[in-house]
Amino acid sequence: MTLQLRVYVPEHPLIKHWLSVARDVNTPPVLFKSAMSELGRWLTYEAVRNWLPTVDTMVQTPLTECAATFVNPQTPIGIVPILRAGLALLDEAQKVIPTAAIYHLGLVRDESSLEPACYLNKLPDRFAPQTRIVILEPMLATGGSIMMAMKEIISRGVSPELIRIISIVAAPPALRQLSKNYPGLEIYTAIIDEGLNSKGYIVPGLGDAGDRSFGT
Ligand code: URA
16 A cells, blocks of 8 residues: 555635635734634644544533543644744644644745755654654745754654644645655645745745744
């Protein structure tokens, strides 16, 4: 059996709505940031379906005892927001998975070579066995940043099958690189766009997600 990259674009009116708000050039930064937060919430919710381990037990209701299922608090889970734009998704993603630890990864891309460089790395030397990781990378464009993030995380002991990526807009060059290197990986995105312009921006895209989130 050959593994294939799985890219999920959940069919949801709220995801379509907030993506459209984010795409609109006239959306002011404060609303753009809320749109990204909303997308972060719904896409994280979809991404953890069938993925968060649960434990079955019993609870006493006010009336009687009944079966209950909780998210297993023993499962190590990490959220890796790729700075800056990934921060726009973080608050809501963290609300969806409150037991997750947050490991910031700051990557900046050189505007002429489009190559990423790491300026902040809060990943541990080694992740605990079976750690599940959600990467927040809103714009999957050339693939440079996400490939660097995957390498850093996997080199610290995380299996690619336990990683899920949340993006807002994904473009074919990044998806091709991920597919070639990590078949079996799952990505949750609001949309797959046509491609990139000569400056590496996704078209039609939504512009610079970091600048628009933080008004810079
Ligand atoms: N990063 C962004 O913020 N936007 C793009 O279109 C591509 C990379």
